[in-house]
Amino acid sequence: MADFTLNATAASLLGFLHEGPRTGWDLVVITQEQIGEFWSLTQSQVYRELAAMAAAGLIVAGERGPRDRRPYALTPVGREAFDTWAAREPGPDTLRMPFLLYVALGRHIPPARLHAAVRAHRARHEAQLAKYQAIHATCAEWGADEPYTLATLRFGLAYEQMILDWFATLPPEISGSAPARVPTSTEGGPARSTA
Amino acid sequence: MADFTLNATAASLLGFLHEGPRTGWDLVVITQEQIGEFWSLTQSQVYRELAAMAAAGLIVAGERGPRDRRPYALTPVGREAFDTWAAREPGPDTLRMPFLLYVALGRHIPPARLHAAVRAHRARHEAQLAKYQAIHATCAEWGADEPYTLATLRFGLAYEQMILDWFATLPPEISGSAPARVPTSTEGGPARSTA
């Protein structure tokens, strides 16, 4: 029972339950907006993990509320399991980018197709950056009392900005249009930050 | 048979087979170094997908060579399947970052633990940046004839540099040490690129 090994998804749910009892639905919404961009989890997973953790005693289900809402609360055992999880090094980042696969195999993809994919992908990231900027604008006053959420938001901003900068450096074979005038960086030597 | 739907992993293998027959082992090595950073795939998957694609006629196995090496060659059917895959928009990027999960849940993690995780994670990315820089230094002459691989490499460089820049902006509660003197960017208004 004490050897229930948490995966990071389950641990994240326990993490949010530190702030008080939440229903599966609550957690779906919360996780989606707070960590969804770098740790996706689906509604199915949430209910599955909650059921498993309840069976293992890490959380307890409360009374069913209005719309069958069933809040789960963290137990001392759950707290301990979370601490055990937190005591381990977080695993390595993994990226899954079908678009970069396109680029890597670009030699074997019709140019028009590749260029269209570039445009679509750039548009996605422009939209995502705008979204982050909007959130950041409304939440700039957080500062001191929300450093954790703010840090992840700032990561998102930096990430999207980086991608758009990278798009601007693509050669015409890939982008379909001339690169913006930026340090061309194909003239040898290790790359250096422009920041 | 013609309706064999490729997943991106299988498609990537077909992509590399455009350059000539390769064995499973070859593909494990090639994919690991060429796309491994943004599209991980394991040896098991490679052999599984090769077997499935061979059964579907997308590739054909050649004679077994020295150490039981068995080269697979692309067939016209496989080429067509690849083209069909390439004609679709690539799916969205997904990030899986346990470390950011740590940061997001930082409020509930002992500070010393969080700071240690930050140090370890930063070290990882410093090492990764150095690796990319080394590759870039040896391959700077590619330029025109390897634009695709170069673009992915330059993505890696930009990504790692972005992360290290982000680390420098972390507040002491998270990093354990004072942030570097950079545009503090917590003073309101949407973030702007510093590039």
Add this chain to the structure above:
DNA sequence: TACCCCATGTAATCAGTTACATGATTAT
């Protein structure tokens, strides 16, 4: 000859995704 790496594969498990079924509540 002994050992290590090359190379192919299988088995078992876990995690993640999609689709669907069901019923309660609120809004129109």
Add this chain to the structure above:
DNA sequence: ATAATCATGTAACTGATTACATGGGGTA
């Protein structure tokens, strides 16, 4: 009354990870 949304859950599947089994071939 009807539709939309809230909320919980199940089923089926696909993909990814880990571990292991097996044997060839080169090297010390």
